[in-house]
Amino acid sequence: DQAETKGGLKITSDDGNFSSQLGGRIHFDTYLFDPDIEDPVSTTEIRRARLAVSGQLWKWEYKLDRDFASSGTGGMRDVYIATKVLGGKLTIGNFKPYRSMEEMTSSNEITMMERSFTSAGGIYADRQRQQGIGWHTFWDCYTLGVAGYNLRDPGGPRNEGLGASSRFTWAPLNDSLSTVHLGISGSHDNANRDSDPLVADVTYAGRRGPDQLIALTPGDRSFFVEDFDNDDFFFGDQGGSVNTVGLELAGTHGPLYAQAEYVYGDFEGDYFLSEIAFEDFFGAPPSFECDPDFGCYIGGQDVRTWYVMGSWVITGEHKPYDSKKGVFRSVKPRSGWGAWELTARYQTIENKDIDDLEASNVTLGVNFYFNPRVRFMLNVVLGDDDFTGDETDQLAFRAQASW
Amino acid sequence: DQAETKGGLKITSDDGNFSSQLGGRIHFDTYLFDPDIEDPVSTTEIRRARLAVSGQLWKWEYKLDRDFASSGTGGMRDVYIATKVLGGKLTIGNFKPYRSMEEMTSSNEITMMERSFTSAGGIYADRQRQQGIGWHTFWDCYTLGVAGYNLRDPGGPRNEGLGASSRFTWAPLNDSLSTVHLGISGSHDNANRDSDPLVADVTYAGRRGPDQLIALTPGDRSFFVEDFDNDDFFFGDQGGSVNTVGLELAGTHGPLYAQAEYVYGDFEGDYFLSEIAFEDFFGAPPSFECDPDFGCYIGGQDVRTWYVMGSWVITGEHKPYDSKKGVFRSVKPRSGWGAWELTARYQTIENKDIDDLEASNVTLGVNFYFNPRVRFMLNVVLGDDDFTGDETDQLAFRAQASW
Amino acid sequence: DQAETKGGLKITSDDGNFSSQLGGRIHFDTYLFDPDIEDPVSTTEIRRARLAVSGQLWKWEYKLDRDFASSGTGGMRDVYIATKVLGGKLTIGNFKPYRSMEEMTSSNEITMMERSFTSAGGIYADRQRQQGIGWHTFWDCYTLGVAGYNLRDPGGPRNEGLGASSRFTWAPLNDSLSTVHLGISGSHDNANRDSDPLVADVTYAGRRGPDQLIALTPGDRSFFVEDFDNDDFFFGDQGGSVNTVGLELAGTHGPLYAQAEYVYGDFEGDYFLSEIAFEDFFGAPPSFECDPDFGCYIGGQDVRTWYVMGSWVITGEHKPYDSKKGVFRSVKPRSGWGAWELTARYQTIENKDIDDLEASNVTLGVNFYFNPRVRFMLNVVLGDDDFTGDETDQLAFRAQASW
Secondary structure: OEEEOOOOEEEEOOOOOEEEEEEEEEEEEEEEEEOOOOOOOOEEEEEEEEEEEEEEEOOEEEEEEEEOOOOHHHHEEEEEEEEEEOOEEEEEEEEOOOOOHHHHOOOOOOOOOOOOOOOOOOOOOOOOOEEEEEEEEEEOOEEEEEEEEEOOOOOOOOOOOEEEEEEEEEEEEEOOOEEEEEEEEEEEEEOOOOOOOEEEEEOOOOOOOOOEEEEEEOOOOOOOEOOOOOOOOEEEOOOOEEEEEEEEEEEEEOOEEEEEEEEEEEEOOOEEEOHHHHHHHHOOOOOOOOEOOOEEEEOOEEEEEEEEEEEEEOOOOOOOEEOOOOEEOOOOOOOOOOEEEEEEEEEEEEEOOOOOOEEEEEEEEEEEEEEOOEEEEEEEEEEEEOOOOOOOEEEEEEEEEEO | OEEEOOOOEEEEOOOOOEEEEEEEEEEEEEEEEEOOOOOOOOEEEEEEEEEEEEEEEOOEEEEEEEEOOOOHHHHEEEEEEEEEEOOEEEEEEEEOOOOOHHHHOOOOOOOOOOOOOOOOOOOOOOOOOEEEEEEEEEEOOEEEEEEEEEOOOOOOOOOOOEEEEEEEEEEEEEOOOEEEEEEEEEEEEEOOOOOOOEEEEEOOOOOOOOOEEEEEEOOOOOOOEOOOOOOOOEEEOOOOEEEEEEEEEEEEEOOEEEEEEEEEEEEOOOEEEOHHHHHHHHOOOOOOOOEOOOEEEEOOEEEEEEEEEEEEEOOOOOOOEEOOOOEEOOOOOOOOOOEEEEEEEEEEEEEOOOOOOEEEEEEEEEEEEEEOOEEEEEEEEEEEEOOOOOOOEEEEEEEEEEO | OEEEOOOOEEEEOOOOOEEEEEEEEEEEEEEEEEOOOOOOOOEEEEEEEEEEEEEEEOOEEEEEEEEOOOOHHHHEEEEEEEEEEOOEEEEEEEEOOOOOHHHHOOOOOOOOOOOOOOOOOOOOOOOOOEEEEEEEEEEOOEEEEEEEEEOOOOOOOOOOOEEEEEEEEEEEEEOOOEEEEEEEEEEEEEOOOOOOOEEEEEOOOOOOOOOEEEEEEOOOOOOOEOOOOOOOOEEEOOOOEEEEEEEEEEEEEOOEEEEEEEEEEEEOOOEEEOHHHHHHHHOOOOOOOOEOOOEEEEOOEEEEEEEEEEEEEOOOOOOOEEOOOOEEOOOOOOOOOOEEEEEEEEEEEEEOOOOOOEEEEEEEEEEEEEEOOEEEEEEEEEEEEOOOOOOOEEEEEEEEEEO
């Protein structure tokens, strides 16, 4: 059989029935904070240290990807088996539900060090990978993915929560010079029995910086304190649902690239918190009048988040478009001297139903590609939390290899 | 050197002194419960996500198998080095002591989704793999294994507990049409200093369903509450031992297969529990008279468990017999359309010294083999706990790949 | 591309731009104690169960090594990317700072089952690998390494502690019969914000035996109890630093080998403990007068540790010198019958500023090398803790394979 390496291990059988490969990635980060009201600890961190084994077993394929930078069973990433069904790929196991262009982009290929608020780093907080069944296909300039899943990742509690998502993309223009990408996705997550709460939550000043809770739909676990005499009560309906719809617009022209997403989320709610509990959760006193006896009422919450991001590859390379997945990939340097890319992003997320509950940031960055598999990233994150008034900033550096 | 893949990675040196291979398995499950008195949470689960590296170093071999579906050091499975001694394989490290045909069968090859009560899923609860030394051989139609071990797996506490086990099998008939298998095994486990309790415990309504403690021999850790004024006391001798003996009878004839085991266990005991503690442990009030002052006395406990299991491969394939290990293997489909197998099992376990302390279930199932490495399983488990009266049932589904 | 195995998996690309390999090690131990004042639990243990993937990506290389015998993110070992800079190897990520010959020696190659007190098993306790940047080079008979790092390993808390270390070695004589090695190393560790305490701590009676704290420089975490009315107070300056300097002298002549190191450490301190807190930390009452109100004062602490270790390879093999790293390697047996090595070590560590705070041990051992990749070790450790008076001993056995 045939052995091959591009930095990993790969063997393919001569009859084409089998293959197996071992890949991985190391992302090593340094975070330095310029504190404001919040004062996070600067540190280094192994952001990702993953080994992924994938292969082919006749008409089936498998993937088992483990991140050693996460503890316990929660360190499992893609763990699934898949096969071709109706011209698409049917996936069974643990994988990312199809939603948000930024979420669909590999962490090896994202433009900034952390994904935007339209991902599991914001409006889909803690719901990056879920366990279930998915189907994904592409044709011409279109891609379509649909998924149904249990509302858990391998590190979360067993529960009866259910969700569904779908994403459709169209690239009306896609040639060697220019690409235009349009996309739409939607999801419904229902926190049934024993589900964790569904939240929108952002670390607006970069990884390991302060976080701001934007919206919360109660899950269905022992979470509520139903005693009004308690200063810290939390009372109301359990097990709500969250519906989201997202729009994508992106494109490249030569060395220029721009990408924008808008996601609207409807977080169900019908609960009361004491003012103390409110401040515990949201980090600041309520911006609205609370009832002295029954506390602060939170009903349905409209969440809106959007970002616009762009880059210019100084060394002239063009960011390729992956028309099978409907996402952009990283630059591949043309010369032995590597490629330089300047990057910028503005993003914001707000809860329209609670005054001032909004966080945003500006990120400016430089990416240097030594070669197609080794990248250094520098990001300056200017954080802004309107609810607490905090404006902590971060300087972040990443050394990255993938194989 | 020679590279090879059957879905994994394998390289063998030309001189025959070295080899190395990377294999693995993914078992992805869904459990739906029909509750009765107990009301477990339905859920999905990555049941197993294992990577195993094994190889040859001149006259020695090694194996390192890690299950990422388990947290921490307890996720280690086979971790050993081995060599040929006296015509057998001498194993040093973490491995399964030789006892119970069902336990010796790989999780990739078991007939039902979960092993029977004659395994670490019942009478040998939490004692699947232990650390020590073993020797295993086979000749003609016989196999013999003996093991001595420290009573711990890598995730358990360090302790001075010791055990020994042995298994002998005989296949008086074994040709391409029919096999008859007979086996006997025995073990002695002694919970010395700092050992965990030795228990028989079953989840009678399928994985993640309710469990029933059947017998308990105290270990030797801070476990007892020796205050009789306490409502929740537990008092008596620590560090007892458990002796077991098991019998195996199994066979195939064409597409038909049947397998049965009987295991008797003698769980040492000499302790008193308050009625509250008894109910905490056994899930229901004592079925016998307890002393108002000294509580419920539990002495030696006779545990008996047996199962009978069978299958019919509709598509006609014959279940092969592994005469080196003395177990049956999975069907390998003959056609590109896969193989279908209907399965059924009845099993029961009881403590003869405590009235009504018995649990049993009936499992009916269908296995579909897409190919020799991808299998789907459907099990209906009809649970029955005589002690609590609970009759929770489960519908379970598994998607499985191994390589 | 080219596939290769010496017990692991390796593939090298024909163009020389890429390679990847999967190696690993299993160390399986048994510890039996002869207790004295302390009475540790005898046990077996998987000491190491590591898989390591490393490879080349054009001019960069990577390594990702995970020990499954440790839980969580703390199980990460070497996780870095590296490239050639100025004739040396520039390493970014998680690796061992350059200090102490014994620490620099691979656990596959150490002479005794556990490293000496001059390593992370003593004066550099819990600081084996740190996250940062290093540069290492060698020329002729010299090696030089320098490292700057954040004071954390992947399992420790995020913190702003910083450290730096350097090591220089010289082998004035190095031929096929004899080697003489000289070395010097130094380090500065500064426990800034949120750092753990910096300690010198030894398990003087072998792994899993009793430990003796030798010195402590407070870190900067919520560690102090500042209430003098509390019987258990601990009060003073946080976030001190530790400076060390170490000397190495080693050599071989035919089948004989000797190695010695001396490390002096200056542990900053300026704190008061109650007598109860002192005994909690140091295992025995203070050996000096404490103030009845303000407790026992601990200022700067001079720590001295040294060992002398030797071996005689009965079967005549010569221990090779790795002149690129400045360490000795294991014997490689010449014959198919393996190699036998007798070993001995005396080591001691003391805090010069607290009377009697000294621990030492004598280790006598036998190593048997079946082949270059399989080794059995037997160690007898005669422990001696002057501070508590404990003289617990240990008999330890290891079965080891690496590939």
